[in-house]
Amino acid sequence: MFIKPEVLAIASSLSAHAAARQALIAENVANADTPGYRARDIADFAATYREADGAGMTRTRPGHLGADDSAANASAPQVSLSEMSPNGNSVSLETEMVKSAEVRREHDLALAVYGKSLDILRASLGRR
């Protein structure tokens, strides 16, 4: 039946994305008063997943053709250039709180999808 349940892979990479983003948000919040610190963030899940999934040809070695490098940086942390306070710090606690609520929702969604998919798999095996 399911040889490779795609939905499980999507759900687990969504929760991994949420965890990575949460780590960056925690870093931004901890450094909210550090002079010269720039807030960092990673691209949203749609962009990073498309990149990891490889919409074009799959590349297994660095020399292979076809894979484009432009999207390869989507999962690398990006420095946001929002307005800065006089000490050169660009963290806004409000923005970070909004982002963390988003991450929370993302993570809950991923775990709910993962759990339900496991339930379906179990039901198909005749167990409850």
Place this chain on the structure above:
Amino acid sequence: MNDFSSSLSIAASGMEAQASRLRHVSENIANADTPGYRRKMVAFEAVVQDGEKSGAVRSGKVRLDPADLTRILDPGNPLADENGYLDGSNVDLVTEIADAREAQRSYEANLRMFDQTRQMAQSLLALLRR
């Protein structure tokens, strides 16, 4: 889970730094009437581990505020000079209160991140228990 444990330790380092800032604020307020006291100022800095930034934060070296001390007229004081003036402190209570408020706000934000990370890790582990 690695991301979660690093978020937890980073949030904890933020709380620690804010707490030490609050400690210096209370020290300043307690010494607001100490003659010759200069207010202490704390700046935060990123923690560098093995040559790269770990994302954590700590409170850096304490500096003394170089602003002028207030001159108080009190001829009866044993510390007063021949004109009857003595050096007070350069603590401004309004600045200290504002600083304390800001420390509290940042501390709460860090605490919130800590709590949320903990809950996320917990719900991830709950999947295993099914």
